[in-house]
Amino acid sequence: MKEMIRYGLILALICAIAAGLLAGVNELTRGKIAAQAYAEEQAALKEVMPLAAKFTEVKSGDELLYYKALDNQDKIVGFIFKAGAKGYSSLVQTLAGIFPDGSISAIKVVSQNETPGLGMRITEKKFTGQFSGKDSLSLSGVQAITGATISSRAVMDSVKKKAAEVLELIKNEK
Amino acid sequence: MKTLIKEFTKGIIKENPTFVLVLGLCPTLAVSVTVANGIGMGIAATFVLLGSSVIVSLIKDFIPGRIRIPCYIVIIATFVTIAEMSMKAYSPVLDRALGIYVPLIVVNCMVLGRAEAFACKNNLASSFFDGLGMGLGFTLALILISAIREFLGSGQLLGHTLIKGFEPIFVFGMPSGALLVIGLLLGFFNFLKNRKT
Numbered sequence: 001m002k003e004m005i006r007y008g009l010i011l012a013l014i015c016a017i018a019a020g021l022l023a024g025v026n027e028l029t030r031g032k033i034a035a036q037a038y039a040e041e042q043a044a045l046k047e048v049m050p051l052a053a054k055f056t057e058v059k060s061g062d063e064l065l066y067y068k069a070l071d072n073q074d075k076i077v078g079f080i081f082k083a084g085a086k087g088y089s090s091l092v093q094t095l096a097g098i099f100p101d102g103s104i105s106a107i108k109v110v111s112q113n114e115t116p117g118l119g120m121r122i123t124e125k126k127f128t129g130q131f132s133g134k135d136s137l138s139l140s141g142v143q144a145i146t147g148a149t150i151s152s153r154a155v156m157d158s159v160k161k162k163a164a165e166v167l168e169l170i171k172n173e174k
Numbered sequence: 175m176k177t178l179i180k181e182f183t184k185g186i187i188k189e190n191p192t193f194v195l196v197l198g199l200c201p202t203l204a205v206s207v208t209v210a211n212g213i214g215m216g217i218a219a220t221f222v223l224l225g226s227s228v229i230v231s232l233i234k235d236f237i238p239g240r241i242r243i244p245c246y247i248v249i250i251a252t253f254v255t256i257a258e259m260s261m262k263a264y265s266p267v268l269d270r271a272l273g274i275y276v277p278l279i280v281v282n283c284m285v286l287g288r289a290e291a292f293a294c295k296n297n298l299a300s301s302f303f304d305g306l307g308m309g310l311g312f313t314l315a316l317i318l319i320s321a322i323r324e325f326l327g328s329g330q331l332l333g334h335t336l337i338k339g340f341e342p343i344f345v346f347g348m349p350s351g352a353l354l355v356i357g358l359l360l361g362f363f364n365f366l367k368n369r370k371t
Contacts, residue, residue, distance in 0.1 A: 007241045014237075014245050018252040025256050032263035040266065113273075116207055116347035117327060 045069070048097035048106045051077045066166050069097065078105055081166045085158035087112060088119045092154040098136045102167055107131045109155060119151030127152065136163035181300050185307030191284045192315035192356075193363045198284035201275045202316060203352040209332050212320030214268040215275065216313025218257045220306070222279050223288060225253040227305030230293040237294075246289045247280070254279045284312065322355050323347065 045055045045067060052069035059065060066081040078100060084093040090113035097105035109123045121127060122145065130142045139160055144152035191197045198219070205215045229249050230237075237245045258276045261269045269276070279285060288308055293301040325331055327347035329340040345351045 003238075007238055010236070010238065011241055011244060011248075014248050018248050021252060022255055025259055029259045029263035033259070036263065036266045115344075117342060117344040 044095055044108055044110060045080055045097075048095050048108050049078050049080055051105070055080065065169060076100065079166055079170055081162050082110070083158035083162035085154040085161075087114050087122075087154035088148075088150040089114055092122065092151065092158070094155050094159055096131070096136070096159050096163065098163060098166070100170070102136050102163070104131045104134050104136050104159075104163075107155070107159060112151075114148070114151045118145075119148045121145050121148055122151045122155050127155075131159070136160065137167070178299055178303050182303040182307040185304065185309070185311040186314065187311070189308075190311045190315060190363075191308050192312060192319075193360055195284070195287070196360070197287050198282045198312065199356070201278060201282060202319065202356065203349055205272055205275050206316055206320035206323055206352055206355075207327070207347055208271075208324045208330075209317060209320045210268070211271050212316035213313065214261075214265070215272055216309070216316045218261065218272070218276055219279055219282065219285070219312055220309025221257050222250060222253040223285050223309040223312075224302065224305040225256075226250045226285055226289055227293040227301040228298065230289045231296060231298050231301035234294045242290075242294065243286075246286060246294075250285050250289070251280045284308065319352070319355055319359065322359075323351055327351060 042055070046052070049055075049069040051071065053072045054070050055067045056070065057064055057067055064082075066079050068076055069078045069080055071077050078097055080095060080097045082093060082095050084091055086092070091111070092109060092114065093111040094107055095110050096107040099105055107128050109128065112120070112122065114120045114122065127145055131139070134141055137160060139156050142156060144156070185191065189195055192199070192202055201215060201219075205211045226246070226249050230246060254277060257279070258269075261272075261276060288305060292304050296304070321331060323346045325336065326343050327345075329335060329337060329342045343351075346355065
């Protein structure tokens, strides 16, 4: 019994020191991590909608529906949304910018874990570059990557589906 | 002094954690796709190994034998979390590339193995050099494996294309390719060792 309490106290002491140390490190890095995440998000938004100067989030409750992209005079230049679908081996998430007329500004694959050398090529400019200027509802003219049809389809289908939803939502915004 | 140098160098060749002790293979297989990932993972693991070895050897007399494993795990997890937070703050690209394998250093048998087999029986200086040597050995092994895989799998080295028109062999970019490379290297090192004796 005495041993048990002693062991418990020693373990508690070690855990307390570890927790204190981690709280300190968290305090030091928290601001930096948040800043990195924000900068990364803004850079990604800018990449799919280069014409815009700033972005505002449109939410329904806690769920982010899409971003509004505004120019310097606060005029809407387009909308940005995040689409996701299951690819060959992972969830493929794509950020897509569309103009009010429904054509695509640009897309960027922001998160994926597809097969290196095959499915992973969906992140390359050669694939994503095809989307620019295409109609977001049909995506006609976009070619899937040879040997990576499932991964390519995940990007194309998720963008098409989400574009239809977002275009429905923004009908009244124009 | 001489023994300290021996503790340091043994981890690099004679007791290399990957090729001789064959510890911590899971992260080795997973992250050795590119040299940059290999170096990042090696540095993170070395930091954790060094930190936990030093702390374990410092408080070895304070920890009762029967609860040593949970104590080691807490110490290791603390260093892993510090490494992960710093990586997120200062190198988000590397953090994303290594993903789940950084938190998984906690259960890397190499780290716990060194705490259990070495740091809890030796003094501070020996443990420090053992941790450093083992970490360096792990890093060098990762660099060797990832260099072979990155070159064969994508025709590049550290992101630079070496030979124009080289057709990459996709399998080396995948876990099956990692098994092939590690298996052949293990065989090669065993061959060298057997020839010597």
